[in-house]
Amino acid sequence: MLATLVLSLEAEAGMDVILVGSSELSAPPSPKLGRDLIAYEVKVNQRNIEDICLCCGSFQVHTQHPLFEGGMCTSCKDKFLGALFLYDDDGYLSYCSICCSGETLLICENPDCTRCYCFECVDTLVSPGTSEKVQAMSNWVCFLCLPFSRSGLLRRRRKWRARLKAFCDRESESPLEMYKTVPVWKREPVRVLSLFGDIKRELTSLGFLGTSCGPGRLKHLDDVTNVVRRDVEEWGPFDLVYGSTPPLGHTCYHPPGWYLFQFHRLLQYARPPPGSPRPFFWMFVDNLVLGTDDQATATRFLETEPVTIQDLSGRALQDAVHVWSNVPAVRSKHAALGPQEELSLLVQDRQRMGPYSQSSGPARLVKSCFLPLREYFKYFSTELSSSL
Numbered sequence: 001m002l003a004t005l006v007l008s009l010e011a012e013a014g015m016d017v018i019l020v021g022s023s024e025l026s027a028p029p030s031p032k033l034g035r036d037l038i039a040y041e042v043k044v045n046q047r048n049i050e051d052i053c054l055c056c057g058s059f060q061v062h063t064q065h066p067l068f069e070g071g072m073c074t075s076c077k078d079k080f081l082g083a084l085f086l087y088d089d090d091g092y093l094s095y096c097s098i099c100c101s102g103e104t105l106l107i108c109e110n111p112d113c114t115r116c117y118c119f120e121c122v123d124t125l126v127s128p129g130t131s132e133k134v135q136a137m138s139n140w141v142c143f144l145c146l147p148f149s150r151s152g153l154l155r156r157r158r159k160w161r162a163r164l165k166a167f168c169d170r171e172s173e174s175p176l177e178m179y180k181t182v183p184v185w186k187r188e189p190v191r192v193l194s195l196f197g198d199i200k201r202e203l204t205s206l207g208f209l210g211t212s213c214g215p216g217r218l219k220h221l222d223d224v225t226n227v228v229r230r231d232v233e234e235w236g237p238f239d240l241v242y243g244s245t246p247p248l249g250h251t252c253y254h255p256p257g258w259y260l261f262q263f264h265r266l267l268q269y270a271r272p273p274p275g276s277p278r279p280f281f282w283m284f285v286d287n288l289v290l291g292t293d294d295q296a297t298a299t300r301f302l303e304t305e306p307v308t309i310q311d312l313s314g315r316a317l318q319d320a321v322h323v324w325s326n327v328p329a330v331r332s333k334h335a336a337l338g339p340q341e342e343l344s345l346l347v348q349d350r351q352r353m354g355p356y357s358q359s360s361g362p363a364r365l366v367k368s369c370f371l372p373l374r375e376y377f378k379y380f381s382t383e384l385s386s387s388l
């Protein structure tokens with residue numbers, strides 16, 4: 001912690017020197033197009049940075065950047081919303097936290113942070129050459145984690161978590177309300193209720209259910225016929241309710257629609273009261289055994305459209321699931337569809353044979369969908385990259 005802080009302060013000092021003393025930044029010689037213009041416009045032309053898109057340099061500002069002082073144009077806003085909670089398999093956000101693109105990314109080394117920044121943003125908004133300096137540092141923490149809010153032109157907004165939530169609620173077309181992300185020191189272990197399908201292995205390998213430092217807990221139920229509201233309230237409170245149609249190879253005594261109805265029933269018992277700010281997530285996964293009518297019912301009851309998540313290893317469709325969920329980014333991550341005909345064949349197969357044929361769990365396919373929960377709950381060190 002101390003080492004981080006010292007380095008950060010050094011970084012700040014270094015940046016301040018560049019900011020104040022460098023003639024390069026205070027009077028850029030000949031502004032080129034695009035983002036190189038930002039420093040020139042702000043420093044020389046005294047343009048307010050809120051009137052420039054921080055992501056692309058455009059003057060056609062649509063809204064404010066939720067994390068840093070500066071504007072945002074319409075197309076960058078769309079890109080930002082789409083990539084907001086997209087995680088790579090290594091557990092880091094896939095895109096730059098400022099511009100939501102970027103090929104080469106600098107990774108925040110605060111173990112509780114998952115953010116990345118592209119070279120271009122850091123070099124144009126902090127100061128030229130900063131990306132190189134950051135790379136040379138052994139322990140760099142990012143602009144949202146640093147104790148001070150200002151690095152060159154980059155200024156962290158006050159109350160950025162609340163602003164991010166407001167930004168998503170306002171700008172997003174999805175009807176799901178977003179929860180405010182939780183600061184690291186306030187994150188608690190996650191409490192999970194999992195119905196029918198079990199996600200213990202997936203959550204453990206992502207670090208949500210550790211064995212040391214106060215692990216999250218998971219209650220798994222296969223038969224919920226006699227479960228009443230009082231039971232769920234006694235076992236709870238829960239932060240995540242997961243349910244799925246039975247994994248293939250499981251014996252099951254109910255028609256596929258039964259799992260949906262039971263999931264929906266218990267979900268109502270587990271929900272925090274309306275208007276509660278407590279982050280509460282749910283996910284229902286169908287192994288492609290629900291018929292078209294049941295799927296439509298699920299969409300109506302769960303008040304969200306499903307996404308299809310496919311396992312395309314070996315370029316052939318191996319497996320797929322339909323997912324209804326309010327976990328951020330489930331939708332954007334899997335919006336792109338693979339081969340439709342193959343999927344419908346798989347659906348026919350699955351529905352003909354029922355969920356009894358092979359042995360495979362739907363949970364495996366949705367594992368990476370749980371990564372955004374790291375913004376809300378405590379997690380512990382993992383062997384993430386090897387296990388995904």
Ligand SMILES: [Zn+2]
Nearest residue numbers: 053056073076
């Ligand atoms: Zn833009």
Ligand SMILES: [Zn+2]
Nearest residue numbers: 096099118121
């Ligand atoms: Zn960037």
Ligand SMILES: [Zn+2]
Nearest residue numbers: 108113142145
């Ligand atoms: Zn960070």
